[in-house]
Amino acid sequence: MTGSPSSAGVSTALFTDRYELTMAAAGLADGTAARQCVFEVFARRLPDGRRYGVVAGTGRLLESIQRFRFGREELDALADVVDGDTLDWLADYRFSGDVDGYPEGELYFPGSPILTVSGTFADAVLLETLALSILNHDSAVAAAAARMVTAAAGRPIIEMGSRRTHEAAAVAAARAAYLAGFAATSNLESERRHAIPTAGTAAHAWVLLHDDELAAFTSQVKALGPDTTLLVDTYDIRHGVELAVEAAGTGLGAIRIDSGDLGELARQAREQLDALGATETRIVLSGDLDEYAIASLRAEPVDSYGVGTSVVTGSGAPTASMVYKLVEVDGRPVAKRSASKESLGGRKSAVRRYKPTGTAIEEVVHPVRHTPEIGPHDRVVPVPLMRGGELVPGLPTLEQAREHLRAALVSVPWEGLKLSRGEPALPTVFEGI
Structure with a gap:
């Protein structure tokens, strides 16, 4: 167990919850850690009174994933948390999976597949707290700020x-x-x-x-x-x-x-x-x-x-109430069926439909294997963000994300920009799920 320092600044590996490491340790012991899994980040609902959400923090998250490495200090801190074999595995850990998601500055609605993390169970489960802490905070601030800018x-x-x-x-x-x-x-x-x-x-x-x-x-x-x-x-x-x-x-x-x-x-x-x-x-x-x-x-x-x-x-609304849920194992959809916290199984994508005038009319969430018909004005919302643990070239800058949000808000029906309580600016339609 050598434990190398993070490749790009201070490690983010301990910005996490203990249970993620204990699950990884148990999975390494019983062999399930290597199963191919898909996790999704989504919000079941918008904060009370809100008509839309704003995806923010994606750039910070991707940079933080690159620094999610266990150096000597991190490993020493975990000596009493997990066993020696797990420490050896963590010493060589580097996220090597794929990440797709809504581009930063995009609007989202209830059920939108905001972020999709694909990889082995151990690879992907470790990122839950990091992803949620960044996206929940930044998206909450951005949504409030966007309403203020409109006002x-x-x-x-x-x-x-x-x-x-x-x-x-x-x-x-x-x-x-x-x-x-x-x-x-x-x-x-x-x-x-x-x-x-x-x-x-x-x-x-x-x-x-x-x-x-x-x-x-x-x-x-x-x-x-x-x-x-x-x-x-x-x-x-x-x-x-x-x-x-x-x-x-x-x-x-x-x-x-x-x-x-x-x-x-x-x-x-x-x-x-x-x-x-x-x-x-x-x-x-x-x-x-x-x-x-x-x-x-x-x-x-x-x-x-x-x-x-x-x-x-x-x-x-200090949090966007996003969750990080396992939705697929070895290509098989899985879902939590709790009455109060139900999730939809299987990897999903989304198409946003528009009128010819450029006004958005609905969000269609669908299984990736069953893409709905895409009209001439419609747009597939998620984009590739990481492949094999590496950033996809050409990701938007902060200035480009700022302009993306400005354009997205222009596309929202006027009633969706009201500050008063009401339904989400766009209805979410689950097709083929």
């Missing part, structure tokens, strides 16, 4: 929720929000890791640090230039707006309002800025915003939004 109706949104979540989750959330259409993030690690634009200037502490508000604004403008954003609600907002223009001149870039009746305050601030000659100064609103609050501000003179807690927590 904003073209006005840019900055993701600023790092202080409201785990430090690692903050980076993943910034990526998922950007994929969903947010313009920027306040999180610097996400810029380094994912090349996401960042934004941010000063908090209330900066104003409180100075002896008076004008001194704080003047210092910020001197350091960052007049195009900066000044936070004007530390004391009296109306006086703050007046001092902001005094400090920066009529070329002030923006003011930010973070509390109070945001709609009314935005109207008052716009009138005041215009009267002071700062007609091009933008108004940024933040402070416990979610998709509903953003929608309620659509008619107000707002130029952009800052969203924190609600987006990094999925705006009330």
Whole structure:
């Protein structure tokens, strides 16, 4: 048992649950570990009130699978968990199966085969927790963010929720929000890791640090230039707006309002800025915003939004409730028949049907061996992601996934973009199952 370090950075092998290793160990002992299996990731339902889901985190997952290797430190940590033969097997483990799935930035619906993992039982069972932890988190954030982008109706949104979540989750959330259409993030690690634009200037502490508000604004403008954003609600907002223009001149870039009746305050601030000659100064609103609050501000003179807690927590739906289920063993469909957690056996694919106008009309889920008729405007949704444990060339970049989602949302029937409760934007039809 040698145990080599992971080939591309820190190992992800222990980002898993113990029972996956005990199943692998038992399978190695009785010979079932080598049986060819297919696992699928899907969601039985959408979160309450949601009309669609957004696939996010696929790129992170594929990169993490490549780092799912057991080096010396990982093996030492497992010495009391599994037997010596299993440790020897883990020392040489490298996922060598296939992965297919919905491309990142794709919409999904109840029963959609979001990810399909094919390989030996031992190969594939080890990836359950890794796949679900990434996809459930990132997809939940992306779905919430997409609803906010729709509500904003073209006005840019900055993701600023790092202080409201785990430090690692903050980076993943910034990526998922950007994929969903947010313009920027306040999180610097996400810029380094994912090349996401960042934004941010000063908090209330900066104003409180100075002896008076004008001194704080003047210092910020001197350091960052007049195009900066000044936070004007530390004391009296109306006086703050007046001092902001005094400090920066009529070329002030923006003011930010973070509390109070945001709609009314935005109207008052716009009138005041215009009267002071700062007609091009933008108004940024933040402070416990979610998709509903953003929608309620659509008619107000707002130029952009800052969203924190609600987006990094999925705006009330912090998980996408995806599951990872065994659906095929040695080519034979298998399925769980529990009344409350029923699954459909056999490897599946999906076709999305469209009108000639480009509007999507339904999701057809079917066994891979029984492909339905595909019309001239229809599209097979899953794509190859890994073959033999290697990434398929030409996988979409984050920017391409962002554009894919934008186009997918355009194809949704208008009623499917409503924030109110209702049926999924597209019905899922199970054909031949």
